[in-house]
Amino acid sequence: MTSAIPAPVTMLVPDFPFSYDSWLSHPSGLGALPARHAGTEVAVVGGGMAGLTAAYELMRLGLRPVVYEAGRLGGRMRSVPFDADPAYVADLGAMRFPISARALFHYIDLLGLTTRPFPNPLARATPATLIDLNGRREWARCTEDLPEPYQQVAEAWEKTLQERAGLSTLRSAIRDRDLETLKAVWNRLVAAFDDESFYGFLADSPAFASFRHRELFGQVGFGTGGWDTDFPNSVLEILRVVATDADDNQMLIRGGAQQVPEGLWEHRPERLAHWPRGTSLSSLHGGRPRPGVTALRRSGERFTVVDAAGRRAEYPAVVFTPHVWALLNHIECDPDLLPTEHWIAVERTHYMGSSKLFVLTDRPFWRDADPVTGRERMGMTLTDRLARGVYLFDDGPGRPGVMCLSYTWNDDSAKFSTLTPDERLRVLLRTLDGIYPGVDIASHIVGAPVTVTWENEPHFMGAFKANLPGHYRYQRRLFTHFMQSGMDPRHRGLFLCGDDVSWTAGFAEGAVTTALNAVWGVLRHLGGACPPDNPGPGDLFASLAPVELPEG
Structure with a gap:
């Protein structure tokens, strides 16, 4: 006898768990x-x-x-072609989409667009992740490859979510579309945590009694990366994301x-x-x-x-x-x-500020083997230095590559806001030289960088609320x-x-x-x-x- 495959988690947001995907796909239409x-x-x-x-x-x-x-x-679904090769684009706004976003994927599928896994830190689709904190570098293929302090932080996060937010119950209710249980659990969480910041939620959790654990979690996080720029925000914002798997199993849209x-x-x-x-x-x-x-x-x-x-x-x-x-x-x-x-x-x-900088490269040189370690020359990078997040995209060895050399938020974004694109690029190359000594990124860049600071965009004034x-x-x-x-x-x-x-x-x-x-x-x-x-x-x-x- 085989056990039933559990239904997937969807973005059935617990505040208002209406099944938009079902409404869209119903043969009777919307009205x-x-x-x-x-x-x-x-x-x-x-x-x-x-x-x-x-x-x-x-x-x-x-x-x-x-x-x-x-x-x-x-x-903010903005894809800007590179001047050197317009067949390649930089996604300056939205660039990664969780498979739990079923209403969005209704339209992605309707249009016949193709997707592939997004190279998030430690994701299955990411060949290697480098974590650079406090001057120390750690390479990993998955969470289990990280040293003990990072393992402790991952365990502390999971324990906190289970003990303080009943995460497994929330996710089960979302999978089963058990709206009565979902609303009962979530409504209690809203009443309990509306006045609590994300950082306060962590600091009040026994599993995060150590400041060092909170610091590491802020820099690295799990899923899409570090969480420290969200520390001042309501913890309810974070709980919605993790309950609906919005921070995991994300895809990019080809083109x-x-x-x-x-x-x-x-x-x-x-x-x-x-x-x-x-x-x-x-x-x-x-x-x-x-x-x-x-x-x-x-x-x-x-x-x-x-x-x-x-x-x-x-x-x-x-x-x-x-x-x-x-x-x-x-x-x-x-x-x-x-x-x-x-x-x-x-x-x-309240809006979050955010900046990105992309470059086109002659080829995905970061996939080259390091002659000393045998590893790839570069990996998806999380760092406490100015770049904060580096993402690498390629379509194979014989084609150009795309690098997001920096993805920053709030205060880190503000550090870029007065710099021209060329100045931003120079600062980032200097920063990355300290993380990847001997890797000549500049020699592979083709054309000018493509960059954005969303809080400076007059029609947006920020990345998102x-x-x-x-x-x-x-x-x-x-x-x-x-x-x-x-x-x-x-x-x-x-x-x-x-x-x-x-x-x-x-x-x-x-x-x-x-x-x-x-x-x-x-x-x-x-x-x-x-x-x-x-x-x-x-x-x-x-x-x-x-x-x-x-x-x-």
Whole structure:
């Protein structure tokens, strides 16, 4: 008798465990609108992953989404070609996607994109990992290869998660889609840990009584790498990630992540209401979106949108996908667009800074054998020096390679923010020379570096949101904004979405799922409904709603 294979963990986020992947794949579709709304224009502000997900599904419902984009389509799914060989790209924003992100992979599969394992530290797909801390270097193929102090830290992390957060129970409930158990366990954790930082959570854990263990964990972590830049954030942010396996089993998209939003822009759905076969978002827009929005005002039951070209248009509903801070400083807004408590939540939103620098190389020289040790010359690198994280990508020995020479966050990102790309490269090469003496990286670089600092990008102002301790109530207001039946009519019709509105900011899955919430909101706002056998997120809201913490 063979035992049953356990179901995989998915990003069934415990705050609101709605099965978006099942909703998307159901043969009955997402819903239907009254015939009078066929072809009705709806504004979609922002052409990133959230905006194009929302626009694509609104089009399939028979509406005419009008996409506004201040920059280029893709948002933080930004893949920049190297000048020396445009066939190779640098993923400056999202670059690794957990296989648990089933709603996102619905679209990746729809577009026929190919993926492969991402070379995270100590992952099966990573030939070697070098950990460089306090001037000491340790090579490892997997966690078991690391010296005893690192083993102790790995064990301390697992023990802390089990004893303080009931991780195995959470994961089992997610696998089994046991929503009653999942909500019961998670709601207790929210009440217990909303006011606790990640660092405080570790420091209060007996397994992390040693400062040295906390320091090592901050620098190395497990899964995607070090966690110290998350230490000030709410521990609930971290627990959501580990419970849903979002930090493990990650994939990259061959050819770059930007292919997903761009693919939705061009894709011609097999099934769609109202529009003729062959319709795409691109065809509805004449090939390009409208320019960025400069003003958003309410005009009775409609909204007036003004774009950077001075064009004005009115809509019965607006889906807003950029970072919510844009409502404070880049877009002229009527105060009545949101209730006061939602404006407060927008003000309190906290963003993480992040920088990356990529170079193209003539070949994956790091795979060469070191004549002394026999190891590869370089490996995926975690370090306490300025580079912090180095990732290596190759398509074989006879082709160019791509190196992410640095991936940094917050304070480490700020250290780069005033440097030009060439200055950043010089600093990093000097830093890496201290880690890999005798490895001449510069001689293999082809062309100019490609770099970004997201907090300096005017339309983003940061990489992604990360809640601080005590921010749960604000997050709940933003996430549940799509449920508008109880709002004053003057606040209805604008729908916030995007990964900073989601419970898992920084993951494209959150952008997709909150966009689907907004789609449901627009559907209901215009008098439509989901099929009885395929209820949407708002239809099941009462049973799945995020727990409310007391405001007093």
